[in-house]
């Protein structure tokens with residue numbers, strides 16, 4: 001049974017998007033993925049290509065050059081890209097789910113006109129800057145300070161774990177606009193659209209990571225960076241709420257990425273089990289291997305079913321915070337488990353770079369960490385259940 005067989009029927013558009021993404025990923029991404037990983041190389045041309053395809057404005061309305069697609073279509077495309085390369089998928093997920101959606105939802109007309117078209121066309125890559133070196137899971141404890149000076153806000157601080165940060169042209173960054181001595185907790189945080197040309201902006205550090213090595217993750221340094229007041233996004237003091245609401249949806253993208261990684265590992269393990277012979281027969285003929293492959297497929301299908309049901313509920317306008325966390329938790333733990341099993345099916349060959357499963361294994365781990373760790377997802381779920 002092919003693992004991309006879905007229980008719920010797809011519309012014509014959804015099938016077309018899935019096919020387009022699969023072909024693009026197979027032709028333009030998959031042949032390079034191992035080398036990009038080995039070199040920790042980010043291919044800038046990929047942004048333009050994804051933009052041409054419309055894959056950087058999948059959820060934006062047509063008036064901003066977006067494809068105005070439903071969420072399931074977007075997640076189908078993300079899964080296909082993630083099968084080829086999880087690094088390319090996180091670029092797409094963060095860009096489509098976080099900065100573009102935040103500007104669409106809370107930006108004024110001038111901000112939408114300035115940023116959304118170029119972002120949809122792949123001329124401006126988006127990023128999201130919430131975490132800091134001392135503030136991760138406890139996101140509202142962030143300390144980057146913004147102080148109003150005339151028509152500008154002056155921002156000082158360091159943002160951490162910023163996906164695509166080396167190449168981003170529009171970064172939605174959260175900073176404190178309450179002042180020391182009059183702290184307002186989560187309500188003292190505002191959102192700003194930061195561009196790398198602002199005086200005082202610099203990329204401070206590129207992380208040397210276990211996986212997702214072709215996706216640049218950086219620290220950004222704001223050194224008395226002057227941000228025009230016109231770049232304040234939405235209402236002052238609402239930045240944390242905006243970030244949380246956006247992560248509710250961003251987590252669906254990470255779930256699709258995790259499912260794509262798991263599927264890649266499953267497909268590799270199935271192909272290997274058919275061709276690898278031990279004790280005089282293909283190892284697929286051993287029940288030990290059949291059981292592993294069955295369990296892998298069950299978990300992938302379950303994670304995808306929950307994710308797509310959640311996406312459909314989101315498109316019906318329902319609040320999917322809890323189900324988004326459930327989807328991300330299930331998909332990321334599935335990715336980690338499935339990739340671990342895939343390495344086991346490959347045996348020694350799973351542990352070396354000659355085969356791609358060790359990359360899938362390394363790439364899977366971060367899905368249990370970013371956009372909220374598995375522990376944070378369980379907190380969100382428990383709070384929703386007990387409310």
Ligand code: CAA
Pocket residue numbers: 094128130131136137138139140161162163186240241244245247248321369370371372373376379380
């Ligand atoms: N939607 C709307 N409002 C929300 C919300 C949501 N999902 N979550 C919280 N809020 C509101 C609360 O209602 C509350 O407002 P009121 O006081 O008016 O009720 C306010 O925000 C503060 O909320 P909490 O008291 O619940 O805040 P908290 O400090 O206890 O933290 C948390 C809650 C769930 C632990 C949150 O901090 C969290 O999600 N942490 C994880 C952060 C995260 O996911 N970071 C990932 C960064 S992005 C990344 O990974 C990099 C990348 O580029 C991929």
